[in-house]
Amino acid sequence: MAFEREKKIMRILMGGCNQEISTFNPVPCEYDFFDFLRGEEIRDAAMGNNSSYAGAIAELETAFGDDLDLIFTYDAEGAAAGPLEHSAFLRIAEEFLEPLKDHVGKIDGVYFSMHGAMGTTKELDPEGYLLEEARKIIGEEVPIVISMDLHGILTAKMLDNINGLAAYHTYPHVDFEDTGRRAAKSLIRILNDGAKPVAARVRIPTLVRGNELITETGAFGAQMRYSKELEKHPEVMSAGMFICNPFTDVPELCCQPFVFTDNNQQLAEEAVLKQAADFWSNRHIMQGQFTSLEGSVKRGSAMTGPLAFYDAADAPSSGASGDSIEIAAAMVKANYPHTVLTSVVDPTAVSKAHELGVGETFTMGIGGALDPRFQPLKLDWTIKSIADHSNLKMETWKFRLNPGPTAVLVSGNLTVVAMTKSQMMVDRTIFFDNGCDPKDYHSTIIKTPHAEPAFFDDWVEAKFNVDAIGSTSANLPTLGHTICARPMYPMEQDAEFSPRTEVFRRS
Numbered sequence: 001m002a003f004e005r006e007k008k009i010m011r012i013l014m015g016g017c018n019q020e021i022s023t024f025n026p027v028p029c030e031y032d033f034f035d036f037l038r039g040e041e042i043r044d045a046a047m048g049n050n051s052s053y054a055g056a057i058a059e060l061e062t063a064f065g066d067d068l069d070l071i072f073t074y075d076a077e078g079a080a081a082g083p084l085e086h087s088a089f090l091r092i093a094e095e096f097l098e099p100l101k102d103h104v105g106k107i108d109g110v111y112f113s114m115h116g117a118m119g120t121t122k123e124l125d126p127e128g129y130l131l132e133e134a135r136k137i138i139g140e141e142v143p144i145v146i147s148m149d150l151h152g153i154l155t156a157k158m159l160d161n162i163n164g165l166a167a168y169h170t171y172p173h174v175d176f177e178d179t180g181r182r183a184a185k186s187l188i189r190i191l192n193d194g195a196k197p198v199a200a201r202v203r204i205p206t207l208v209r210g211n212e213l214i215t216e217t218g219a220f221g222a223q224m225r226y227s228k229e230l231e232k233h234p235e236v237m238s239a240g241m242f243i244c245n246p247f248t249d250v251p252e253l254c255c256q257p258f259v260f261t262d263n264n265q266q267l268a269e270e271a272v273l274k275q276a277a278d279f280w281s282n283r284h285i286m287q288g289q290f291t292s293l294e295g296s297v298k299r300g301s302a303m304t305g306p307l308a309f310y311d312a313a314d315a316p317s318s319g320a321s322g323d324s325i326e327i328a329a330a331m332v333k334a335n336y337p338h339t340v341l342t343s344v345v346d347p348t349a350v351s352k353a354h355e356l357g358v359g360e361t362f363t364m365g366i367g368g369a370l371d372p373r374f375q376p377l378k379l380d381w382t383i384k385s386i387a388d389h390s391n392l393k394m395e396t397w398k399f400r401l402n403p404g405p406t407a408v409l410v411s412g413n414l415t416v417v418a419m420t421k422s423q424m425m426v427d428r429t430i431f432f433d434n435g436c437d438p439k440d441y442h443s444t445i446i447k448t449p450h451a452e453p454a455f456f457d458d459w460v461e462a463k464f465n466v467d468a469i470g471s472t473s474a475n476l477p478t479l480g481h482t483i484c485a486r487p488m489y490p491m492e493q494d495a496e497f498s499p500r501t502e503v504f505r506r507s
Contacts, residue, residue, distance in 0.1 A: 010191065011069045012060055013103055013138075014042065014053065016113030017096055017130060019078030020151065022247035022319025024471035024479050027370045028121055029081035031088040035400070036095075042072040051398040052113045052147045055180025060111075063188045071107065073099035077399070078118075080319045081422065082471075086122040096130055100137045109187050110134070110144040113180070116152015117245035124250040124483065128157030135161040140506075143190045147183040149173070151245040154201065155252045159504040163190055163197050164260055167240040169224045170215050172426070172450050176398055186237045186260065193262075197237055199504040200268035201258045202276040205497055206489040207246040208255060208286035209312075209474035211465075214450060219282045223257075223275060230271055235264045241275060246479070247319050247472050253484035255279060269501045276499050283489055288312070288474030290467035297330050300464065301337055305442040308456040308463040312449035313470030314374075315425070320447070320472040321345060322422040325367025325377045327445050327466055328414055332377065338442030339413045343430055345369065347420045353383045353407035366409065366418060373469055379411040385435055395427040396452060408434050415441065424448075427455050449474060 019034070037045055046053035053075075060068055076092050078084070112134075118126040134144065145164035148154070150171065159165075164186030166179050189195040212218035223241045230239035237260040244253055257275030259268040291299070300307050314324035322345040331340055349366040356362055360383050365376025385408045392401040404420030417434045425447040431438055438444040438456065446456060449465075449472075457463055467475055477491050487495040 009067050009069050010064045010109070011071060011107045012187070013071045013073060013100070013107045013110045014056065015073040015096065015099070016053070016075040017092065017127070018076070018113060018115040019084065020080045020115050020117040020149070020245055020248070020319055021083050021119045022471045023083060023119060023249035024247055025082030025319055025321055026372065026471070027082045027321055028085050029078070029083070030085055031091055033081050033084070034076045034078040034092065037075040039072050042075050043070070049398040050174070050177045050396065052176050052180030052183070055177035056111050056147070056184040059181040059184035059188070063192070071103060075113065079422065080317050080424065082319065082321070084118065084120045086120040089120040089123060089126055093130060093133070097133050097137060100134055104138060107138065107142060109191055110138065110142060111183060111187060112144065112146045114146050114148050114152070116148040116154065116242070117248040119248050119250060125155050125157055128155045128161070131158055131161040143187060145183050145187040147179045150240065150242055152242055153244050153248060153250055153253050154242050154256055154258060156502070159199055159201070163506055164237060165199070165258065166238045167242060169228060169240065171213050171220070172452050174396065174452070182231070182238060189237060189262065195237065196263040197260050197506065198263055198265050198268055199258060199260045200265070200272045200501050201256050202272045202499050202501055203252070204255045204276050204280055205485065205487060205495050206255050206280065206283045207253070207476050208243050208283065209246060209449065209476060210286055210288040212282070212286045213243060219285055223279055226275065226278070230259060233267070235261050235267055236271070237262055239271065241279065245318065246476055249481045249483045251483060251485065254488070265503055265505070269503065272501060273499055280497050287490055288476070289465060290475060291464045292467050293327065293330050296464035296466050297334050297336060300443055301334065303461060305338060306439065306460045307443045308460045309443060309445045310449060310463060310465050311445055311447045311468050311470070312465065313468040313473035315448045315472045316422040317424040317426050317448055318472035320470050321370040322419070322425070322447055323367055323370045324374045324468065324470055326374060326468050328416070329375070329377045332379070332414065336413070339415070340443045340445065341415050341431065341436055341438055341441040342445035343417045343419065343425060343447060345420070345422045346418050347404070349409065349418045350405050350407045350420050353409065353418070354386050354405055356383060358383050358385055366416065371471065381409040381411050384408040384410050384415070387434055389433055392429050392433055394429050395455065397426065399424065401429055403430060406434055408436060426451050
């Protein structure tokens with residue numbers, strides 16, 4: 001009688017920790033800036049969403065079918081903000097690491113979803129710390145693969161403790177699910193085919209920002225297309241380019257290409273050197289192109305509209321506080337003749353509006369509630385509406401928004417959606433949820449460096465990238481970096497680059 005060989009059940013552990021911070025935001029964030037998922041909540045939240053988890057789950061299920069046991073542990077998703085209080089990070093780290101101890105010797109692989117641009121008031125490489133501590137717990141033999149945002153800062157400590165990596169190929173980001181799939185493919189190659197990953201990177205002494213980073217239309221798109229072509233090579237496991245978050249001022253902050261191959265160090269080194277050379281030659285054009293605050297207001301006054309004013313300097317999605325009212329104040333000062341829609345974080349103003357109720361009028365300064373660089377705009381405000389909604393689904397991104405109580409305040413031709421908590425403004429969710437459609441206004445002020453074209457750019461007459469003040473200004477030399485390596489372009493215009501590969505291989 002023939003006996004069937006017992007099938008191998010592949011046990012894969014999944015978890016994550018994601019946040020992006022601005023060192024230059026003077027307001028540290030706390031534990032409650034994070035949303036937490038535990039166990040099967042991670043799977044439930046991923047289902048049907050364009051998320052890295054969804055992609056990784058789908059790819060693993062395709063590869064292993066019924067022979068797959070997914071073990072979900074812990075996921076921390078933090079809103080972009082100022083540096084995380086270190087005590088809060090230590091609490092999150094303990095919660096992230098503790099579940100791993102229950103699975104020592106019982107798992108075949110690990111997938112972690114990470115961003116790469118975290119920072120605490122004491123720890124300058126939080127992701128590296130988490131990966132190093134995770135490696136100590138699960139041992140040297142179990143492969144760890146991660147997915148990251150291309151705005152992450154890839155560090156030596158991270159590379160020392162992982163076996164594979166996939167990063168976004170798009171900006172604005174739309175390939176969340178695809179990135180999770182690509183990370184999972186690396187893990188599958190290690191487990192099924194015995195792949196032996198070797199990684200190479202080149203650190204480029206430059207920081208970048210601006211429209212040329214838009215992968216569909218800008219110069220950076222060529223870099224990403226090359227990375228995608230590299231990934232078609234049978235020996236390449238993953239490839240990409242980190243353009244970093246220039247606002248996370250940490251020692252290894254820089255732009256850097258990476259390539260993981262299956263035991264082909266020469267291929268990995270040659271590929272990253274080509275990527276680095278191409279990127280360095282384009283550094284001059286991959287910088288912010290601005291219109292002055294006064295100039296944008298003057299030009300907008302004379303235009304038919306509709307118009308979009310991008311306030312990248314106070315972009316909560318990049319770690320800013322979201323409480324600048326500078327552009328709107330300049331419009332009021334100049335007697336701007338058109339209707340304007342904007343947003344601001346001001347919990348005091350929101351509380352006042354909820355206390356008084358819809359239809360009432362009050363006088364106070366709004367804005368400047370958090371960052372002392374911003375001056376409040378004092379006007380007579382009529383309360384158009386109040387709300388207290390949570391768990392708002394974004395237009396295309398997988399994240400949920402929780403702005404806390406909100407209020408729509410109107411003064412003359414200016415409409416302000418005021419929020420209690422800082423939230424990403426990369427789409428129109430906050431406006432829509434408060435009954436405001438940007439298409440009903442001549443001018444909309446958007447607190448983000450870029451948005452998907454359909455949200456604004458496709459239907460406005462013109463857009464202005466306003467050179468405003470703030471902790472996420474694309475005018476990078478104005479920020480005041482003190483920790484990253486120097487010289488660094490564009491802070492030092494004469495920065496030089498001598499390409500050097502760094503190779504990482506887990507024995």
